[in-house]
Amino acid sequence: MQLLGWVTAAAFAPPKAALEQDLVSGTLQAALAEMARTRGLPTPTLPQTPLSELQAAYTSLFISNPAGLPCPPYVGMALDERLFGEGFDRLLELYQVAGLETSPDWRDLPDHVAAVGEAIALLEGKPALAQSLALEYLYPWLKRYAPVLQETDPTGFYSTIAHFLFQALEVIQSETASSQLS
Amino acid sequence: MKLPRRSFLKLSAATVGAVSLGGAATLTSRAKAAPAWYTKEVKQVFQICENCFWRCGIRASVVGNRVYKVDGYKENPKSRGMLCPRGQAAPAQTYDPDRLKKPLIRIEGSERGAGKYREATWEEALDYIAKKMLGLKEQYGPESIAFFGHGTGDGWFVDFLPAAWGSPNAAKPSVSLCTAPREVAAQYTFGRAIGGHEPIDWPNTKYIVLIGHHIGEDTHNTQLQEFSEARKNGAKLVVVDPRFSTAAAKADRWLPIKPGTDTALLLAWIHVLISENLYDKAYVEKYTVGMDKLVAHIKPYTPEWAEQQTEIPAQVIREVAREMAQHKPKAVLPPTRHTVWYGNDTQRMRASYILNALLGNYGREGGFYIAMPPYLEKYPTPPLPLEPAAGGCAGPTAVDKEPEGYKPRADKGKFLAKTTAIQELIEPMITGQPYPIKGLFAYGINLFHAIPNVPRTKEALKNLELYVAIDVLPQEHVMWADVILPEATYLERYDDFVTVSHKTPFIQLRVPAHEPLYDTKPGWWIAKELGKRIGLEQYFPWQTIEEYLDTRMQSVGLDLETMKSMGTMVQNGKPWLSDWEKEGQNPFNTPSGKIELYSESLAKAGFDPLPKYEPPQPVPEGYYRLLYGRSPVHTFARTQNNPVLMEMESSNSVWLNAEEAARLGFKPGDYAYLINQDGVREGPVRVKITQRIRKDAVYITHGFGHKAKGMTLADGRGASDSYLQTRYTLDRISGGAGLRNNFVKLEKAPAPKLKSVVKLIKERRA
Numbered sequence: 044m045q046l047l048g049w050v051t052a053a054a055f056a057p058p059k060a061a062l063e064q065d066l067v068s069g070t071l072q073a074a075l076a077e078m079a080r081t082r083g084l085p086t087p088t089l090p091q092t093p094l095s096e097l098q099a100a101y102t103s104l105f106i107s108n109p110a111g112l113p114c115p116p117y118v119g120m121a122l123d124e125r126l127f128g129e130g131f132d133r134l135l136e137l138y139q140v141a142g143l144e145t146s147p148d149w150r151d152l153p154d155h156v157a158a159v160g161e162a163i164a165l166l167e168g169k170p171a172l173a174q175s176l177a178l179e180y181l182y183p184w185l186k187r188y189a190p191v192l193q194e195t196d197p198t199g200f201y202s203t204i205a206h207f208l209f210q211a212l213e214v215i216q217s218e219t220a221s222s223q224l225s
Numbered sequence: 226m227k228l229p230r231r232s233f234l235k236l237s238a239a240t241v242g243a244v245s246l247g248g249a250a251t252l253t254s255r256a257k258a259a260p261a262w263y264t265k266e267v268k269q270v271f272q273i274c275e276n277c278f279w280r281c282g283i284r285a286s287v288v289g290n291r292v293y294k295v296d297g298y299k300e301n302p303k304s305r306g307m308l309c310p311r312g313q314a315a316p317a318q319t320y321d322p323d324r325l326k327k328p329l330i331r332i333e334g335s336e337r338g339a340g341k342y343r344e345a346t347w348e349e350a351l352d353y354i355a356k357k358m359l360g361l362k363e364q365y366g367p368e369s370i371a372f373f374g375h376g377t378g379d380g381w382f383v384d385f386l387p388a389a390w391g392s393p394n395a396a397k398p399s400v401s402l403c404t405a406p407r408e409v410a411a412q413y414t415f416g417r418a419i420g421g422h423e424p425i426d427w428p429n430t431k432y433i434v435l436i437g438h439h440i441g442e443d444t445h446n447t448q449l450q451e452f453s454e455a456r457k458n459g460a461k462l463v464v465v466d467p468r469f470s471t472a473a474a475k476a477d478r479w480l481p482i483k484p485g486t487d488t489a490l491l492l493a494w495i496h497v498l499i500s501e502n503l504y505d506k507a508y509v510e511k512y513t514v515g516m517d518k519l520v521a522h523i524k525p526y527t528p529e530w531a532e533q534q535t536e537i538p539a540q541v542i543r544e545v546a547r548e549m550a551q552h553k554p555k556a557v558l559p560p561t562r563h564t565v566w567y568g569n570d571t572q573r574m575r576a577s578y579i580l581n582a583l584l585g586n587y588g589r590e591g592g593f594y595i596a597m598p599p600y601l602e603k604y605p606t607p608p609l610p611l612e613p614a615a616g617g618c619a620g621p622t623a624v625d626k627e628p629e630g631y632k633p634r635a636d637k638g639k640f641l642a643k644t645t646a647i648q649e650l651i652e653p654m655i656t657g658q659p660y661p662i663k664g665l666f667a668y669g670i671n672l673f674h675a676i677p678n679v680p681r682t683k684e685a686l687k688n689l690e691l692y693v694a695i696d697v698l699p700q701e702h703v704m705w706a707d708v709i710l711p712e713a714t715y716l717e718r719y720d721d722f723v724t725v726s727h728k729t730p731f732i733q734l735r736v737p738a739h740e741p742l743y744d745t746k747p748g749w750w751i752a753k754e755l756g757k758r759i760g761l762e763q764y765f766p767w768q769t770i771e772e773y774l775d776t777r778m779q780s781v782g783l784d785l786e787t788m789k790s791m792g793t794m795v796q797n798g799k800p801w802l803s804d805w806e807k808e809g810q811n812p813f814n815t816p817s818g819k820i821e822l823y824s825e826s827l828a829k830a831g832f833d834p835l836p837k838y839e840p841p842q843p844v845p846e847g848y849y850r851l852l853y854g855r856s857p858v859h860t861f862a863r864t865q866n867n868p869v870l871m872e873m874e875s876s877n878s879v880w881l882n883a884e885e886a887a888r889l890g891f892k893p894g895d896y897a898y899l900i901n902q903d904g905v906r907e908g909p910v911r912v913k914i915t916q917r918i919r920k921d922a923v924y925i926t927h928g929f930g931h932k933a934k935g936m937t938l939a940d941g942r943g944a945s946d947s948y949l950q951t952r953y954t955l956d957r958i959s960g961g962a963g964l965r966n967n968f969v970k971l972e973k974a975p976a977p978k979l980k981s982v983v984k985l986i987k988e989r990r991a
Binding site for chain 2: 057095098099101102103106107108109110111112115117120125126127150151152
């Protein structure tokens, strides 16, 4: 679960030098391979996209787009169809109880999908809590927006990762359901 | 496998590790109802509403990073404890998912208008702008950058920054696209501004004549409250309008005037007052000059002549003039705000003011009170190289002569007034005449829904070397900018004090209710940080905005902390002529020191010293004159993405006279395209078939017809009057752009295939 969280945080944070380094060094690709192996999924191949193109794509997909923003990067938009809804409030309470708060230099909302990813990763010692975050907050966002990214991502980078994370969470959800039944 | 941390979140050591799995399960239960906001610790701060330009003082109720409610407060002379729907709905803008969230830089090589951007840090974005500005200054001079703005924060970008930078090309739409004729006419007649809070003593008036006034449709809070008081106190109401407006529906008389003939009616009323000896002789004798010339001038303008022009019966014209006289000085013709109609608008407003003067109502109860600005010192800075030239609702500010080494405004010489005309600064961006304008800042103004001739504006934007948009929403023109700077909304920021000229002058304070969401910044911060980078640091000597505000407040014997507990500081005014006379002072700042019925200054400048009537441009065969106005629940083109207001009114409709509708075959529920004289098409827009408008005109409310897909509620709803205003007639005195010389025909259209706004909003809330 921790790796899933880090991959989410790395991929959906504003693309800067850190992501470029992850891509150039192959760390992100390796992380996907590791997750794929663990979850019994085929390993996706990330496209080789220059950072400048990722930045342009990220802006048009997640920040601002004159043709309409296809993928608001906030889990609350998938949960409540709006910002600052009940899902957002529940997430904040969960963060509070988990001892998490946003850093002062994080100039975005706490339900940004990258922040949720990082929260999942940080709750390494609390697997049930991490799993709740992943299944109840991240998964609905991926379920709604992974197909949209398939249609709108000009680079293939975001759509590949979103689709893979969605598949991974489907497996986790299925495993969780099975273990509860048994 | 480890990836490096991104550090968006941090762990609080006190609580982490204390979480039980059981607790987590409870917390994530969807069944748990969140406690109501008002059961939590609610903070209240004084704020100023920004959902229209009346700027009511409000109190915001805040929990954490969320404003849940705003209310007017009694101590504030704007809201007086009450708030309109727009004010109540305004907080929704702060939490609009479509907001601009981060600074953006247009991707190099991409076409302007294609909307391709990358996220940038504030430092990177401001450095980029500064480098470009300094380059333009070096190559073309400081005047090559124009500054347009609208809103409470515009002072930093349209007044202060350009004056410090050395560009006289700073403009607001609220001048030449709105109030310029009435303000310039007031200066030439009374030697005083009208100002943003129209100085009418509504509660004491007994007879009101509204000409093309939007009261009840523009929802200026206090004005509506006082208008209601006037009616409650028994004031008679006459409404002159080609349309049976909201105000007309309350009136004792509706005069459905032929569009563009208002000056003829005003001149005829002056004629009756003079020819029947009904004017206030003592007042005219004491306070005015030029009566003898007016008497000679007005002779031909009989009611019978006016009937031919206006299509209002001469007998009615006479009756209304006599009724006005019966109620003088408590009879008043209040100036409306949007006065740029047909291009001869300053003279129309002069005629209106002359009529008011004959009624003896200026500076007297039941008429115009004399508004005074509150006393408040500026923050001490080195002298700015230029005087701010944009003007505003308070009238002209700029000087006649430029200081040594600085160029005059690019629109200078096209008209008489000292203020800048925003629409006249577009041409130099295209032609380079009289000199090139190569850079543009657009702060809070919607370029495509304010300035006429949108194709020309788009061509101008393409020619620029630097275009910076500072805004809150991804409006169409914003997505053309080279750099987009996302401003914090009004609830998230301090602004400079709002000072209001009034019967009791007052100062209002805006205090942020919470930290700005996302990576947004207040306008003052943007101006200061940019100033540092373009060599203007000396003009921003203050370290924090609190220090700036506190220093200004000290000049009136208070401090910021005290003001934060008050919200509004009210001072004493001198509303009546008798107040001035007691002190041996004269309020009329005209060359003669009196109300100038005849204006020697206009004569010297080559204009008619007394208003003359010019017939309007005729309506072409097959067309209707396009009239436009306001919706009570929207402000210009600023509020059409607000879910609360869109739930109340999600589109405009085109008013069409019932007989014309029958002739054209329109039925209730039909839609139409509006096509103007230059072939520009807008719509589809629903046709409102009504007896409430004359047969020679159609009417739509302004602000709809957005073409910005990034604004999910606003996009594609209704028709835009601005896009249909491809022509305007320049008022050679005020610089105002007369917008009512545009004409449209109607063509049947299919109903638009849009998801209903109510459905969209319900889906969001499902």
